Amino acid sequence: MPPKPRRVTQREIAEIAGVSQTTVSVVLNDRDGKNVRIPAETRARVKQAIEELTYVADPAARRLAGLDNQIIGLFTYEAALSPESMDFYGPLLNGLERAAEQVGWDLLFFTSSPVENGTRSLFHRKTRLRLTDGCVLLGQQMVASELERLVAEQFPFVAIGRRDETAAAVPYVAIDYVTPANELMDQAVAQGHQQALYVHRGTDTPTARDRRLAVEAASADGRLSFLLVGEERIPDLPRLAQATGATVILGEDAFLTEDVVHSLTAAGIGVPDEISVAALAEVRGHRVEGRALAGFHVPREQLAAEALDLLQTLIITDPNEWHTLEIRRLLVAEVRSRETIVPRKAQP
Amino acid sequence: MPPKPRRVTQREIAEIAGVSQTTVSVVLNDRDGKNVRIPAETRARVKQAIEELTYVADPAARRLAGLDNQIIGLFTYEAALSPESMDFYGPLLNGLERAAEQVGWDLLFFTSSPVENGTRSLFHRKTRLRLTDGCVLLGQQMVASELERLVAEQFPFVAIGRRDETAAAVPYVAIDYVTPANELMDQAVAQGHQQALYVHRGTDTPTARDRRLAVEAASADGRLSFLLVGEERIPDLPRLAQATGATVILGEDAFLTEDVVHSLTAAGIGVPDEISVAALAEVRGHRVEGRALAGFHVPREQLAAEALDLLQTLIITDPNEWHTLEIRRLLVAEVRSRETIVPRKAQP
DNA sequence: CTCTCCTGATAATGCGTATCTGCAACTGGA
DNA sequence: TCCAGTTGCAGATACGCATTATCAGGAGAG
Numbered sequence: 001m002p003p004k005p006r007r008v009t010q011r012e013i014a015e016i017a018g019v020s021q022t023t024v025s026v027v028l029n030d031r032d033g034k035n036v037r038i039p040a041e042t043r044a045r046v047k048q049a050i051e052e053l054t055y056v057a058d059p060a061a062r063r064l065a066g067l068d069n070q071i072i073g074l075f076t077y078e079a080a081l082s083p084e085s086m087d088f089y090g091p092l093l094n095g096l097e098r099a100a101e102q103v104g105w106d107l108l109f110f111t112s113s114p115v116e117n118g119t120r121s122l123f124h125r126k127t128r129l130r131l132t133d134g135c136v137l138l139g140q141q142m143v144a145s146e147l148e149r150l151v152a153e154q155f156p157f158v159a160i161g162r163r164d165e166t167a168a169a170v171p172y173v174a175i176d177y178v179t180p181a182n183e184l185m186d187q188a189v190a191q192g193h194q195q196a197l198y199v200h201r202g203t204d205t206p207t208a209r210d211r212r213l214a215v216e217a218a219s220a221d222g223r224l225s226f227l228l229v230g231e232e233r234i235p236d237l238p239r240l241a242q243a244t245g246a247t248v249i250l251g252e253d254a255f256l257t258e259d260v261v262h263s264l265t266a267a268g269i270g271v272p273d274e275i276s277v278a279a280l281a282e283v284r285g286h287r288v289e290g291r292a293l294a295g296f297h298v299p300r301e302q303l304a305a306e307a308l309d310l311l312q313t314l315i316i317t318d319p320n321e322w323h324t325l326e327i328r329r330l331l332v333a334e335v336r337s338r339e340t341i342v343p344r345k346a347q348p
Numbered sequence: 349m350p351p352k353p354r355r356v357t358q359r360e361i362a363e364i365a366g367v368s369q370t371t372v373s374v375v376l377n378d379r380d381g382k383n384v385r386i387p388a389e390t391r392a393r394v395k396q397a398i399e400e401l402t403y404v405a406d407p408a409a410r411r412l413a414g415l416d417n418q419i420i421g422l423f424t425y426e427a428a429l430s431p432e433s434m435d436f437y438g439p440l441l442n443g444l445e446r447a448a449e450q451v452g453w454d455l456l457f458f459t460s461s462p463v464e465n466g467t468r469s470l471f472h473r474k475t476r477l478r479l480t481d482g483c484v485l486l487g488q489q490m491v492a493s494e495l496e497r498l499v500a501e502q503f504p505f506v507a508i509g510r511r512d513e514t515a516a517a518v519p520y521v522a523i524d525y526v527t528p529a530n531e532l533m534d535q536a537v538a539q540g541h542q543q544a545l546y547v548h549r550g551t552d553t554p555t556a557r558d559r560r561l562a563v564e565a566a567s568a569d570g571r572l573s574f575l576l577v578g579e580e581r582i583p584d585l586p587r588l589a590q591a592t593g594a595t596v597i598l599g600e601d602a603f604l605t606e607d608v609v610h611s612l613t614a615a616g617i618g619v620p621d622e623i624s625v626a627a628l629a630e631v632r633g634h635r636v637e638g639r640a641l642a643g644f645h646v647p648r649e650q651l652a653a654e655a656l657d658l659l660q661t662l663i664i665t666d667p668n669e670w671h672t673l674e675i676r677r678l679l680v681a682e683v684r685s686r687e688t689i690v691p692r693k694a695q696p
Numbered sequence: 697c698t699c700t701c702c703t704g705a706t707a708a709t710g711c712g713t714a715t716c717t718g719c720a721a722c723t724g725g726a
Numbered sequence: 727t728c729c730a731g732t733t734g735c736a737g738a739t740a741c742g743c744a745t746t747a748t749c750a751g752g753a754g755a756g
């Protein structure tokens with residue numbers, strides 16, 4: 001490394017203004033009490049020197065002295081800025097940037113984290129985590145041990161996405177899929193539907209479980225009768241619909257639902273005229289048969305704002321009081337069902 | 349601020365291993381010379397303690413002690429992550445992320461910089477600039493005084509985009525539009541064209557000047573005769589083309605060129621059959637008359653990689669030797685002319 | 697005239713790390 | 727046995743900032 005370029009320090013300001021470094025610090029922080037008093041005239045002299053030399057404090061020194069840095073970390077378990085992930089991360093990152101700008105925080109992307117055992121890891125030998133005041137975690141596959149360590153170290157952080165699987169109390173903001181799922185099913189019922197299919201993947205994430213439970217609950221209390229179908233049986237859907245008399249098919253996500261529609265239309269079944277469809281997930285940008293696919297709009301910008309708000313709360317609260325806080329926040333997704341959930345066709 | 353959570357320090361490691369803090373530092377940094385010698389047995393003992401306590405170095409303290417942090421700053425004069433700017437910044441950010449990951453650097457977005465006098469400013473009272481080892485600057489409108497201050501402070505930084513207007517030697521990576529512009533004009537000549545129009549905006553940026561100079565040079569040495577036309581005269585283009593006998597029209601950018609095409613087709617002039625068109629700029633995603641608009645493809649991911657490479661060079665080089673480096677790098681844009689530059693129609 | 701209180705500062709210290717200097721304890725050679 | 731050289735560390739210090747304790751000098755009270 002070349003010699004670190006020397007920049008203006010408080011000591012230099014002090015020499016020029018003819019005071020001590022202490023006084024400069026006091027003036028900078030507008031401190032004044034019974035212990036320390038600086039008359040207006042001296043203050044002015046110091047402030048002038050600060051202006052002239054265009055002093056800016058060294059954040060590393062501030063940090064070392066135990067102060068905050070107004071930096072928050074952003075850790076993603078996959079590349080955040082690649083074109084592929086932009087679809088998902090884009091609105092979140094945009095929301096984070098806007099919220100950070102609002103409160104005057106800088107955003108540190110932990111792009112350096114090396115890949116170990118398949119995923120990136122937050123704790124490595126030179127992690128810059130501790131430079132930040134707090135941290136936002138993004139990604140489908142978080143490592144439980146890292147979350148637990150963050151909790152144990154009482155480091156302020158917020159995960160985006162539900163993190164109930166871990167024993168420790170992980171602060172998160174996430175999307176409530178249950179409320180809008182019920183709303184969507186109620187609308188289907190109001191349109192005359194009685195029999196339905198739910199097409200799902202094999203995965204067992206918290207949100208997948210949520211959706212399935214909502215569907216099963218609706219089936220159990222007689223609102224809407226469901227048959228649950230794995231994705232491998234999509235080719236068989238036309239027959240299944242026929243056999244069960246289903247007039248609605250819900251998919252776990254938008255892509256799956258598109259596959260469902262292809263299977264139906266290939267068999268000559270009209271969507272949505274004969275069978276209504278919807279995804280219990282984000283559907284922005286997804287169209288089937290020239291219509292906007294019914295499903296949810298997830299407020300992702302707001303999700304980011306909420307995450308930073310929660311993080312800020314954690315940062316300014318003593319860790320020992322965290323248990324008194326509401327560290328899990330759910331945002332309700334918005335239902336958009338108009339175009340592919342339509343009234344049930346009169347029986348022939 | 350709540351009390352700073354205490355974490356593992358070298359001193360604690362030292363106590364457990366029964367050595368001094370110095371020794372821990374030496375072991376961590378694998379230092380060994382004639383001044384300091386640690387036998388393998390002691391090293392092992394210290395390393396074990398480090399493992400057991402899962403020690404990670406405090407980046408702030410490292411920085412204060414004059415070492416590098418492996419953090420580079422990213423300053424944009426506009427919001428970087430908004431959907432509107434993604435078109436332009438997206439590929440750059442992606443390239444930066446990938447390159448940063450390669451070399452193990454974290455990426456600090458200066459999202460906190462407040463707006464003063466219309467633009468964001470890099471130097472404010474609490475700027476975290478000095479936490480970084482170097483900085484990448486993005487944006488159309490950079491503030492000359494800030495660039496000069498960075499140069500004066502010998503702070504390693506690289507601008508993306510040409511920055512010749514400033515007196516001080518500003519390191520940058522940018523796109524060479526002149527070489528591909530000449531190539532494109534040569535192709536037009538090879539296709540039999542002799543007379544052309546160049547439609548430009550009123551702005552006087554370095555790249556705008558480059559393009560105009562290239563066009564004027566081609567005109568001067570008789571390769572291709574040009575008439576330069578301001579954008580306000582686009583409605584008049586059909587008449588101008590007729591009057592000059594021009595069979596090619598070049599636009600300063602893709603949007604301008606699209607307007608040109610609309611003006612021509614509205615007047616019944618076939619594009620590209622009767623008049624070939626191209627933009628002397630990025631044309632990805634732009635189509636006219638069902639064809640990919642001719643023009644350039646700017647290698648933006650590569651631009652980002654080149655910027656980080658230059659930055660890294662600056663960081664590891666003593667500032668006093670910077671004048672010996674090639675601190676301005678140009679990347680040649682790729683010509684894509686096939687679809688809307690076609691052979692000149694035989695005269696009737 | 698002495699004692700106390702207030703004013704306007706400053707010296708000293710700590711934060712965690714790296715580095716430079718120094719210094720015992722040992723070893724080998726004469 | 728005495729000295730020079732080597733081995734294996736520890737002490738001191740710097741980095742830039744905030745904070746705590748302290749201190750000299752002057753004013754006011756008794």
